[in-house]
Amino acid sequence: RTMRLFHTFLIFLISLSSCHAQSLRLHTFVDDHMVLQREPHHARIWGWASPNKTNVTAQLDGELVAFGITDDVGSWKIELPPQSASAGHTLTISDGTSSIVLKDIAFGDVFLCSGQSNMELSVQGATNAEAEIADSIHYPNLRLATVQKATSDVPKSNARSAATNYTWARSGPDAFQSGRKSFSYYSATCYFFGRDLYTQLGGKVPIGLVTSCWGGQRVEAFSSPDALADPSCGGTVTDPTEEDYLAAHTRPFDDSTMMLESDFMGDDYFYDSDPAIFYVPSMSLWYGMISPLLPMRFAGAVWYQGESNADNATSYACRFPAMIADWRRKFELENLPFYYVELAGYKPGHTWPYLRAAQRAALQLDQVSFGTAIDLADPSSPAGSIHPRRKQEVGRRLSLSVLATQYQKNIDNQGPQLESFEQDIKNGRVLLKFSAETATTLHLHGSADCDMCCSIPPFEIMDATGHWTRVARSRVERPMNVALEGIPKDTRVLGIRYAWEAYPECILYNGEGGPDDHEGLPTTPFEKCVYPSKEGSWTGRRCKTSALQRVVSSEVQR
Numbered sequence: 001r002t003m004r005l006f007h008t009f010l011i012f013l014i015s016l017s018s019c020h021a022q023s024l025r026l027h028t029f030v031d032d033h034m035v036l037q038r039e040p041h042h043a044r045i046w047g048w049a050s051p052n053k054t055n056v057t058a059q060l061d062g063e064l065v066a067f068g069i070t071d072d073v074g075s076w077k078i079e080l081p082p083q084s085a086s087a088g089h090t091l092t093i094s095d096g097t098s099s100i101v102l103k104d105i106a107f108g109d110v111f112l113c114s115g116q117s118n119m120e121l122s123v124q125g126a127t128n129a130e131a132e133i134a135d136s137i138h139y140p141n142l143r144l145a146t147v148q149k150a151t152s153d154v155p156k157s158n159a160r161s162a163a164t165n166y167t168w169a170r171s172g173p174d175a176f177q178s179g180r181k182s183f184s185y186y187s188a189t190c191y192f193f194g195r196d197l198y199t200q201l202g203g204k205v206p207i208g209l210v211t212s213c214w215g216g217q218r219v220e221a222f223s224s225p226d227a228l229a230d231p232s233c234g235g236t237v238t239d240p241t242e243e244d245y246l247a248a249h250t251r252p253f254d255d256s257t258m259m260l261e262s263d264f265m266g267d268d269y270f271y272d273s274d275p276a277i278f279y280v281p282s283m284s285l286w287y288g289m290i291s292p293l294l295p296m297r298f299a300g301a302v303w304y305q306g307e308s309n310a311d312n313a314t315s316y317a318c319r320f321p322a323m324i325a326d327w328r329r330k331f332e333l334e335n336l337p338f339y340y341v342e343l344a345g346y347k348p349g350h351t352w353p354y355l356r357a358a359q360r361a362a363l364q365l366d367q368v369s370f371g372t373a374i375d376l377a378d379p380s381s382p383a384g385s386i387h388p389r390r391k392q393e394v395g396r397r398l399s400l401s402v403l404a405t406q407y408q409k410n411i412d413n414q415g416p417q418l419e420s421f422e423q424d425i426k427n428g429r430v431l432l433k434f435s436a437e438t439a440t441t442l443h444l445h446g447s448a449d450c451d452m453c454c455s456i457p458p459f460e461i462m463d464a465t466g467h468w469t470r471v472a473r474s475r476v477e478r479p480m481n482v483a484l485e486g487i488p489k490d491t492r493v494l495g496i497r498y499a500w501e502a503y504p505e506c507i508l509y510n511g512e513g514g515p516d517d518h519e520g521l522p523t524t525p526f527e528k529c530v531y532p533s534k535e536g537s538w539t540g541r542r543c544k545t546s547a548l549q550r551v552v553s554s555e556v557q558r
Contacts, residue, residue, distance in 0.1 A: 022074045024049045024056070024095045028158055029296070031102065033168040035143045035208025037297035038107040039082035046077040046295045049095040059092040075157070077295055083107040085205040087141050104170075106141055108206030109197075112298050113190035114222060114290070115305035117183065117215030118341070118387060123191055125182030125383050126391045133173050136191075142171040142198045146185040147212035151280045152288035159212075159292035168208075171195070182383040187211040189304050189341065192395025193402075200403055210296070212289045218308045219319050220282035222290060227319070227326035228282060234321030236364040279308070294330055300337035300406060301327065302398060306355050307343065307386060313354035313538035317361035324362055337367045337406050339398055342524055344388045345377030345447060345503040353500045356525055358538035369405050371397030372415070372524045374499060375447035375507040375515045390448060396518060415521040416442055416480075416510050418528060423493045430461065430484040430493050431477075434523075438510060439480040445514035450505035458506040459484050462495030462529075466545050482508065495543035499525040 026047040036043035049056055051074040057067045058078045068078040078093075087106035092099055113119055123132055145168045148160035161167040162185050169175040171191075177184040190211045198207045214221070220228060231240040309316040328336045343349075343356055362368045371394060378388035397413075404413035416434040423430050434442060446453030457474035461484065472486030487493065499507065504525070511520025529543035536542065 022048055022050050024093065024098045024100060026093065026100060026102075027292075027295070028161055028167060029145055029147075029210065029293070031167040033104045033106075033143055033166070033170055034102070034145070035106045035108045035110050035141075035168075035206045036080070036083070037110045037208075037299060038085050038205070041297045042079040042082055043107065043297055044077060044079055044295050045091070045093065046075070047093070048074045049076055050074060054095055056093060056095050059094075061090055062092075085109075087206050106143065106206035106208070108141065108208060109299035110208035110210065110297065111190075111194065112293065112296075112301045113187055113193070113209060113211045113213065113304075114301065115213050115303050115341075116217050116308055117213075118307070118344075119187055119189050119211070119213040119302075119304035120183050120215045121188050121383060121387050121389075121391065122182060122184045123176055123186055123188045123391075124184060125387070125389065126188040126192075127389045128392075132392070133176050136175065136195075137172045139171040139195055139198055139203070141203065141206035142194055143206065143208045144169050144171060144175050144186050144191070144194075145208070145210045146187070147210065147289050147293070149214050150288040151284035153281070153284060155287050155291040157292060159289060182387070183215060185211070187213065188391035189394050189398075190302060192392045193302055193398040194395075196396050196399035197402055200399060200409075201407070210293065210298075212293065213304075214280070214285055214289070216279070216308055217285060217305075218279055218282075219305060219316060219323055221280050221285040222305070223283060223319065223323045224286045224291075224326055224330060225283055226329075227286075227322045230322040230326065232322075233318035233361070234323070234325030234365060236321045236361060237318070290327070291330075294332075296331075298331065298333065298336060300339060300402065302339050302341075304341040304394075306340075306359055307346075307349075309358075310343075310349060310351045310355040313351065313358040314536075316355060317358035317536055317538050320359065321362045321365055324365060324368065335367050337369075337402070338362070338365075339401055340368075340370045341394055341398065342370050342372040342374055344373035345375065345505075346386055347377070347379065347503045348385075349502040352502050353525060354538045354540060357527070357536060361536060361538070367405070369401040369413075371401050372522060373397075374504060374524060375522045377448055377450075377503055379449055388448070390515065393515060393518060397521065400521075412438070412440075412510065412521060414438055415523040416508055417523070418496075418498075418526055421493075421496055421528060423487075425489055425492075428485065428487045428489050430471075430487060430496065432459075432482040432484065432496065434480045434482070436480050440510050441512060441520070442476050442478055442480060442482070443509055443520075444474070444476060444506055445509050447505050447507050448515040452505050454506035456506065457484070458499045458501075458504055458508070460497040460500060461487065461491070461493045462497070462543050464492045464494060464545055466543075468495070468497065476508075494530045494545060496528045497526070498523065500527060 054070040056076045068076040070076045089105040091102040146162040148162040194209045376388045376390045379385045400413040403409040416439045471484040508523040509520040527537045531544040
């Protein structure tokens with residue numbers, strides 16, 4: 001009897017201790033084939049083990065390089081010594097009781113790709129998909145990962161992989177989901193961006209891509225509570241008024257239409273046409289899909305989103321830079337480079353010119369750049385006209401921005417940039433002057449799949465009454481000028497707009513050809529005023545009719 005009691009007590013003690021023990025585990029996206037951020041960063045690996053000061057060690061190719069200690073809930077994090085660009089490593093993590101061996105580890109540059117459905121649109125839904133997937137085998141140190149869709153109302157420490165057959169994969173046909181059409185993995189925008197960057201760097205720097213996106217969602221869903229509460233709009237508004245705060249925080253949608261976490265958790269949410277319009281709650285994707293990645297080190301972030309916020313450009317002009325600034329703080333990467341896609345042409349998008357202007361509010365922050373899709377409209381896209389298929393060109397333009405701004409490559413990464421304009425009243429024309437370094441072989445060309453193309457000029461003028469009118473004719477006068485002609489001699493031109501419409505059909509380029517020639521770059525939409533106000537172009541009140549009105553307007557704002 002005494003022995004039975006002793007054995008029972010011993011079993012109790014063992015079971016009690018096992019309640020507090022955890023087996024060694026790694027975060028989902030710390031896995032075979034991953035790319036860890038190269039020097040000068042200290043790459044991080046992290047996971048869980050027994051709580052309360054368990055030592056966890058990391059060996060790189062058999063050499064002990066770093067260690068971490070678990071906290072009171074068992075979490076640990078290890079920062080590795082900075083490593084040069086390389087591949088083919090083995091990483092062994094041990095807690096003294098068990099070990100996990102990770103194979104085929106690379107050190108390179110890692111980018112986070114996020115946004116809504118145009119980021120989610122997969123290579124399978126892009127132009128020339130079959131050939132592109134076959135070609136993907138040629139980029140072995142381009143590595144791909146996709147975060148599964150998940151919402152949450154509290155911060156999550158881990159996330160699932162959307163891919164059913166891998167977490168990280170080398171680029172190759174097996175990395176793309178078979179049997180799916182337009183929306184699955186892998187993201188076309190992210191893939192083509194990474195492929196072009198990898199190629200331009202000569203294949204010498206491994207590139208890791210982590211996609212975390214959800215179609216149809218607003219910027220608020222990807223934002224933390226701190227970002228949504230930021231009255232400075234990421235530091236772009238130095239002295240916010242109550243009116244600024246209210247305008248920036250207006251949410252024109254009804255919470256009752258939002259999806260709850262219980263409404264979706266699964267692997268079968270892929271749509272092959274325009275998705276139904278629904279919104280997950282604000283902050284829910286930040287908690288469920290971005291927060292789990294916070295320990296990861298990134299070289300930059302790529303963002304394709306804005307369509308679902310096109311009903312309130314003023315709010316987006318605040319919420320977008322606020323999200324960027326907050327991501328940088330939360331990732332502990334204060335200078336994290338951030339690249340976005342300027343929205344493509346879209347016929348029903350009558351508010352899109354203002355949303356595009358609101359996107360540019362983020363350019364007030366350092367280390368923010370973009371690639372434009374303004375000329376890549378695709379009315380016949382099987383995935384819906386809001387989802388243009390020419391994602392190769394989107395990726396090329398993003399990679400050019402990254403190469404020029406982050407890798408200091410001496411390459412053209414922007415279309416012709418307007419420097420000034422002057423009116424020739426006598427001859428009824430206005431001369432637009434573009435910067436010499438961006439206006440090489442300046443020319444007009446129809447946008448993708450245009451109908452009228454350049455039979456109608458893409459320029460508008462504002463007269464002294466504040467009325468905007470399309471010009472009768474436009475003509476390129478090389479090397480760097482464009483003449484707007486047929487302007488009535490009694491009209492004083494106080495503002496110029498270019499491509500300020502939902503679906504521009506005539507685009508100004510440098511280089512050679514148009515959107516399908518992959519040579520030149522387009523001028524992005526602009527608004528230039530003789531008397532600019534302090535309001536952003538996204539408000540529709542940027543250009544004033546006189547210097548006096550500008551002063552009066554400023555006094556009223558004070």
